[in-house]
């Protein structure tokens with residue numbers, strides 16, 4: 001198994017343009033209409049100079065890394081043109097699944113570029129899980145990479161050069177990419193690079209006058225970006241975001257990213273069927289979506305602020321687990337069909353426990369003297385599990401994880417049961433490690449070791465390898481705890 005290429009930030013500029021080996025994407029929304037919307041996105045994909053083949057297969061993602069669901073983004077895509085290197089029009093044929101076959105008229109005339117459009121208005125109307133959709137709103141375009149970028153089969157591992165333009169009649173609109181964040185966002189076109197298609201697809205783009213971005217701190221550079229269709233107070237949000245990110249970097253010992261962006265999208269609902277509670281984590285950003293009425297303001301209670309901080313910490317924790325340390329199925333990612341994953345209980349359960357444990361290191365105990373992590377284990381894991389149906393509790397954890405691989409949020413009982421059981425497993429391991437080492441060792445050390453192991457081995461871990469990695473880091477055997485939680489609950 002291969003992990004995504006490290007982000008290439010400056011290596012591309014060293015390569016002469018004549019030897020273009022990267023895939024180039026140019027992206028621009030359509031002109032803003034009288035309604036203030038720019039609801040169609042135009043994308044041109046240029047193949048590398050060394051590609052050389054007269055035909056290609058274009059593929060649009062139908063699965064989201066960590067989305068644990070299928071979303072047929074291809075239904076919003078129209079491939080409008082394709083050209084060979086001589087400039088001649090190439091043929092375009094819709095294939096089965098999210099595929100298009102594109103062929104040059106002459107075998108001696110290699111394919112050079114493919115142009116397509118993405119209907120953002122149709123996407124937002126039809127994808128009712130608000131967090132899975134790109135959107136065009138008044139004075140704002142927000143794009144999730146995997147919902148707008150297609151790839152040419154066989155070129156997923158190539159480096160990517162991306163050129164982003166604002167709508168043609170709004171060339172002064174600020175443009176922001178999580179691949180190359182800047183605050184404030186600069187007006188007009190910008191360029192960015194990504195190490196491969198995964199990193200492009202896992203990035204986000206914002207444009208328009210209706211979002212704001214600020215840099216909270218340096219090394220790693222932390223950005224806060226907000227698009228809110230109602231009141232949202234960044235003075236209240238910023239310190240909580242910073243606290244959450246700092247706690248996680250301290251917990252894992254180092255930041256694996258040079259910069260990180262936490263994006264908030266507080267929205268008015270498109271329809272009563274649309275939901276906006278789910279957030280999504282990415283290699284170097286987290287996108288947190290909610291209803292405009294749920295935005296944090298000066299009037300927010302302590303409980304709301306605490307929930308907000310935990311939610312940020314939870315999604316930032318995923319930058320380590322599973323984005324840079326995962327079981328099989330996460331990398332290389334299967335874009336056309338959501339992969340079945342055996343270890344969502346670890347990605348979500350241990351990931352969330354790590355967030356709680358990291359905050360526990362920096363926050364005071366609760367009113368009754370319990371550490372923060374203990375209160376969170378109660379509310380987030382025990383109470384959640386208590387309300388879940390028996391058939392999900394009895395299911396072996398790997399089987400439940402495979403089920404949740406496509407149903408996680410669609411039937412959130414699967415997601416909640418899998419993360420709660422994983423979180424309680426993590427808690428029990430941590431308790432044993434702390435008591436057996438008299439407080440000298442803890443799960444944090446085991447997770448740091450697992451992240452280091454993944455960096456060294458550059459492959460996915462198998463479940464069976466976990467106890468040895470954890471025990472080497474802490475001197476504490478936890479295999480029996482893992483085995484008991486993997487079995488169905490009695």
Ligand SMILES: [Zn+2]
Pocket residue numbers: 314315318348351
């Ligand atoms: Zn999560």
